[in-house]
Amino acid sequence: MSRVRSVLECVGLALCEKGRKVYQGTRSYGDVLPDVAKSALEHLHQMMASDEIRHALADVASNDPKQFRETLNKVVEGLAAVQSVPFTKELTDYLTFLPVSIRQMLRRPSDPHGLTAPDRVEFYKPEELIVFLPPRTPRFRPGVKPPGLGNWTLTELRGIGECSEVWLATDPNQADPAPAALKFATDPETKDRMKAGQSLFKSVFELNDVAGVVPLRSVSLETDPPCLESAFVSGYDLTALINDWKWRFDTAKPEATLKIMRRLTDVVAKAHKKGIVHRDLKPANVLLHPTDGGKFTLWVTDFGWGQFEALRSIELARGGTPRGEQLRLSLRGAYSPLYASPQQTKKEPPDPRDDVHALGVIWVQLLMRDPHAAAPVGSEWAEELAPSGFTESQARLLTTCLSVRADKRPADAQALGEMLANVTVGSSLGNDGSKLISLKAGKTGPVSVVSVRGQMVEDNAAASAAAAALLMTNEFAREPSDQKSGHFPKAIRNSVGMLFARIPAGTFLMGSPESEPGRRDHESPLHEIVISRPFYMSVDPVTQGQYERVTGKNASLFTRSKGGGPDHPVEMVTWSDAEKFCQRLGKLPDEEIAGRKYRLPTEAEWEYAARAGSADAFSIGTSLGIKEGVCLHSGAKSTGAKTAAVGQHGANAWGLHDIHGNVSEWVQDWYDEYYYFDSPAKDPTGPRHGILKVARGGCFTSSPADCRSAARLAHVPDRPSHTIGFRVVMALDT
Numbered sequence: 001m002s003r004v005r006s007v008l009e010c011v012g013l014a015l016c017e018k019g020r021k022v023y024q025g026t027r028s029y030g031d032v033l034p035d036v037a038k039s040a041l042e043h044l045h046q047m048m049a050s051d052e053i054r055h056a057l058a059d060v061a062s063n064d065p066k067q068f069r070e071t072l073n074k075v076v077e078g079l080a081a082v083q084s085v086p087f088t089k090e091l092t093d094y095l096t097f098l099p100v101s102i103r104q105m106l107r108r109p110s111d112p113h114g115l116t117a118p119d120r121v122e123f124y125k126p127e128e129l130i131v132f133l134p135p136r137t138p139r140f141r142p143g144v145k146p147p148g149l150g151n152w153t154l155t156e157l158r159g160i161g162e163c164s165e166v167w168l169a170t171d172p173n174q175a176d177p178a179p180a181a182l183k184f185a186t187d188p189e190t191k192d193r194m195k196a197g198q199s200l201f202k203s204v205f206e207l208n209d210v211a212g213v214v215p216l217r218s219v220s221l222e223t224d225p226p227c228l229e230s231a232f233v234s235g236y237d238l239t240a241l242i243n244d245w246k247w248r249f250d251t252a253k254p255e256a257t258l259k260i261m262r263r264l265t266d267v268v269a270k271a272h273k274k275g276i277v278h279r280d281l282k283p284a285n286v287l288l289h290p291t292d293g294g295k296f297t298l299w300v301t302d303f304g305w306g307q308f309e310a311l312r313s314i315e316l317a318r319g320g321t322p323r324g325e326q327l328r329l330s331l332r333g334a335y336s337p338l339y340a341s342p343q344q345t346k347k348e349p350p351d352p353r354d355d356v357h358a359l360g361v362i363w364v365q366l367l368m369r370d371p372h373a374a375a376p377v378g379s380e381w382a383e384e385l386a387p388s389g390f391t392e393s394q395a396r397l398l399t400t401c402l403s404v405r406a407d408k409r410p411a412d413a414q415a416l417g418e419m420l421a422n423v424t425v426g427s428s429l430g431n432d433g434s435k436l437i438s439l440k441a442g443k444t445g446p447v448s449v450v451s452v453r454g455q456m457v458e459d460n461a462a463a464s465a466a467a468a469a470l471l472m473t474n475e476f477a478r479e480p481s482d483q484k485s486g487h488f489p490k491a492i493r494n495s496v497g498m499l500f501a502r503i504p505a506g507t508f509l510m511g512s513p514e515s516e517p518g519r520r521d522h523e524s525p526l527h528e529i530v531i532s533r534p535f536y537m538s539v540d541p542v543t544q545g546q547y548e549r550v551t552g553k554n555a556s557l558f559t560r561s562k563g564g565g566p567d568h569p570v571e572m573v574t575w576s577d578a579e580k581f582c583q584r585l586g587k588l589p590d591e592e593i594a595g596r597k598y599r600l601p602t603e604a605e606w607e608y609a610a611r612a613g614s615a616d617a618f619s620i621g622t623s624l625g626i627k628e629g630v631c632l633h634s635g636a637k638s639t640g641a642k643t644a645a646v647g648q649h650g651a652n653a654w655g656l657h658d659i660h661g662n663v664s665e666w667v668q669d670w671y672d673e674y675y676y677f678d679s680p681a682k683d684p685t686g687p688r689h690g691i692l693k694v695a696r697g698g699c700f701t702s703s704p705a706d707c708r709s710a711a712r713l714a715h716v717p718d719r720p721s722h723t724i725g726f727r728v729v730m731a732l733d734t
Helices: 003-018 029-047 050-062 065-083 088-096 098-106 126-130 188-196 198-209 238-248 254-273 305-317 323-331 352-368 380-388 392-401 413-422 461-468 474-478 480-485 544-551 575-586 589-594 603-611
Strands: 153-160 164-170 180-185 216-220 227-231 286-290 296-300 449-452 491-493 499-503 506-510 527-531 535-538 596-599 664-670 693-696 712-715 724-726 729-732
Touching: 003 029, 003 050, 003 065, 003 088, 003 098, 029 050, 029 126, 029 323, 050 098, 065 088, 088 098, 098 153, 126 323, 180 188, 188 305, 198 216, 227 589, 238 286, 238 352, 254 296, 254 352, 254 413, 296 589, 352 380, 352 392, 352 413, 380 392, 392 413, 499 603, 506 603, 527 603, 535 603, 544 575, 575 589, 575 596, 589 596, 603 664, 603 693
Parallel strands: 216 449, 664 724
Antiparallel strands: 153 164, 164 180, 180 227, 216 227, 286 296, 491 499, 499 535, 506 527, 535 729, 596 729, 664 693, 693 712
16 A cells, blocks of 8 residues: 555545534644544554654655545545545545645755654654644635636645635736735634724735835735735745754754844844834745755745734634634644734733733744743743853843733844844854855835726736736746756746846857858957757847836936937946946845846857847848837937837847947957957856957947947947947746
């Protein structure tokens, strides 16, 4: 018998024995799950050793969906025959979500997808199994298109709380096929509070420029149920890291914990500075997104929503939430009352010191490596941690965070952050995981909108664009099956509205033949170049509006007063300015989440993309017409006078506009007149050193001959010009 079948039979049998009242409508899953977990564990121990149970659960998590469905149907059919089960549909529905629930629990730094089980996971107590079981059957199912939410299709359940469920959703009609996280408010009282709290969500949109805050895209209050659309952060949450430390290490990690607390406090401090209190900070709301080298970035989610969920959770804890469900939530780092300050429990108005208290509890749980740990009493707990490097100054600060009296705590997260920066650090005992934190920051301009019955409460064109510009996720970029099958989007729109076209890998002849009119000597010899990997290039040169949105400034000559404007290409930028734009763009919150980085194209990439398979002088043939580019004597109205709005002239075969004329474009390479003679044949990046940088494509003051695909311009890198701009390459985090 397969281990997958064994797990299904044991959990299914336990549901038949202990869960019948759920299907009879007299009890909830929260009431019976502790007994179900106990019974299921007893059955599993009869079939396999404790060590094998973890492998069995991993098998369920990684099982092929079609094969799992076939096995599930057979198991339910057998249970129906032996146990006289009249509720086979309900049983099937519940067990269908078992792989999802197991993957959620197994996601961690060493396995972000949750398909394997750690060596030190043990199964001797029911509470060690209950966290792997679905808390209930969700309201929605994969493949459903929730009414009132456009073309979003639900693909995977990501979490179930007391008042909500969260789904991964995709919209194939979007230019950027990145999924979103849709949180549905399933509790009636929470729905009503959300509708009365529109102003809170509007204020939360101001946090979309804060690095480390998961951007809230929109709030639909009149759908049934109400829905919050957020950026999807792939990876795992802080509970997973706490569990991972418990499974991997024998001692506390005070130094690594301090690094995490400093980063987390920094994010919350920025929200407090804008006057916004989270009020539901807990490990389940702190998301960790894996990046290169085993590092991760940290993101806080549920600003706004957290105030409603925490209030309802505290109310339910007074008699509405079964103890079994309270235990499950606390073991998953999701039990709001565990982190609530005494003032919050008494329903006093939100105060930044409520978040300080919650941060203190999270600090304790990281130290204890236990998401179930509550605020400690006395001083013995600190003494026990001292051998691991937990210092007295850290203990004193942590104790003040947990004070019952609000006035004894730090005034807000900024004050706490300043204190965290000054505590002493004990000696490190080996590899404590400190290098797992990547401290990244940045800002972005767009915000989102609240929609009520499809209408904008806050009409903002930039916000609408941001809501449409969904993120390319780490899941998409890394998924092996997608890469092998070539399933890449032809175009991606990023968070500031820039559209990128996919340029396929290939081979081309770089330079110009001797017979090409207008040819220059430094364009020879004609040589074959291999571009070994596909890449994404911006369809247009970077515009003034995009540049200002990212950098906060615009030094262009052709602004509105000079006949230009936000949709004209940015110019008067040095080569270094273009490089800094790429770096800042990549540090915007949405772009970090999506795993997108930016750079200038190499000279070879630029010419390859400009030609788009053409060997002629221009991507559109042997000559440049009025409709193909803005250059001197081309016949365009702006000939020789100024730049033109981007995207007004025909695109080449790969969808790129303004390749010929308008503004010349900086590329990565240093200029060397003779570089083509000894250029590498594969992915050349130009000379190592130089005095001048290369610009490509010609400009509005250039002759058509200087706008050819092979034409090269050498320019001083620190000397801005009103004829030079740039376009960028998007590098996905693969």
